[in-house]
Amino acid sequence: MQQKIAVIIPAYNEESAIEAVIASVNSLNSSASENRYIPLVINDCSKDRTGELIDKADCIAVHLAVNLGIGGAVQTGFLFALENGFDYVIQIDGDGQHPPQYIPLMLQELKAKNLDVIIGSRFLTNEGFQSTLARRMGINYFHHLNKWLVGVSIKDSTSGMRMLNRKALEIVSEYYPDEYPEPEAIVLYAVNNLNIGEFPVQMNERQGGVSSINTAGSVYYMFKVTLAIFFTYLRLKSKK
Amino acid sequence: MPRIQIITIILSVLLLIFIVRLIIKGRLREEYAIVWIFSTLFLVLFSFWRQGFETISHFLQVYDPPNLIFTAAIAAILIYLLHLSVVVSKLQEQNKRLTQELANMRAKQQSSEKQNAA
DSSP states (O other), X not given: OOOEEEEEEEESSOTTTHHHHHXXXXXXXXXXXXXXXXXXXXXXXXXXXXXXXXXXSSSEXXXXXXXXXXXXHHHHHHHHHHHTTOSEEXXXXXXXXXXXXXXXXXXXXXXXXXXXXXXXXXXXXXXXXXXXXXXXXXXXXXXXXXXXXXOOOOSSTTOOXXXXXXXXXXXXXXXXXXXXXXXXXXXXXXXXXXXXXXXXXXXXXXXXXXXXXXHHHHHHHHHHHHHHHHHHHHHHHHHO | OOHHHHHXXXXXXXXXXXXXXXXXXXXXXXXHHHHHHHHHHHHHHHHHOTHHHHHHHHHHTOSSHHHHHHHHHXXXXXXXXXXXXXXXXXXXXXXXXXXXXXXXXXXXXXXXXXXXXX
8 A cells, every 4th residue: 555654844944955855855756666755845934935945846835924943843744744644754854964765764664673763863874974073972962861861772862854653643743842852852752652763874964054053052952952851751751 | 198108109009090901901811910900909008008018027027127028029020920931831832833733724725726736
């Protein structure tokens, strides 16, 4: 049976790369593949031509009326996929960091290992773009924090490339962090007893746009996410 | 009656009238107005009853009555600020949900129009 996979691409001012990302997702369908990969672009109130471009492109274009930030934008995609009968979702960045050719491989692995969530990781084989030392230290810190707190070891804890099945989709549609959601979401999956795996992916350096985290923001980022991880953990634990 | 007392009475009564007017005009919701009405009534009460503060301070064994005013006022302000933060958080969550729902409805409509055109 043909399965529908929503490729959620949150986009904020990504006019330079977004068309190429959509095209490479659509090219996954050209072969005699049994699955349909549908780009679902969430335009988070971009100030450049992103909105215009995605309306013309071959994708489902979702335009947010007010800027919600990365978490709210991605969750919009989760809600769309859940309500419109998609079987799986995968989230990739709008700046071309995450090569779409890994998507079918990640889906295979997800099914083969019976996982609910699979995260594309730069640090399993250490090939491709590895980011700066400071960022790797931050990523490693969240890796150890999550390992200590919920016993799940995800090396690329801030990777935004993650595929979810419908079971996981229902959970993240209900609650998903607003700001810098990636490390916190791992706690969310783990406390809800989802099976989480990592898959080696060679990522690219961003092809356009600017990172949402600058040097001054990184201290705030570390502090905010650490706090959020603890509070999410406590809230979810107390519910059970 | 000392001048400052007359000024205080006039100001607190004016504030009370202003708050009541805001509620009547629908610019201030009743649930947020309760705190304001009570604190203004409090001001009016003590601007008439000057000995009141001294009596209460004496009862609570506060050495200097003005300290009681500052402590009580700061505590009340902090609690009310916390309440406002809760209100803002709730509004933000509701605003997010509305935005998501609206965006997805529009996208669904647009994609079905595209399919019909094709």
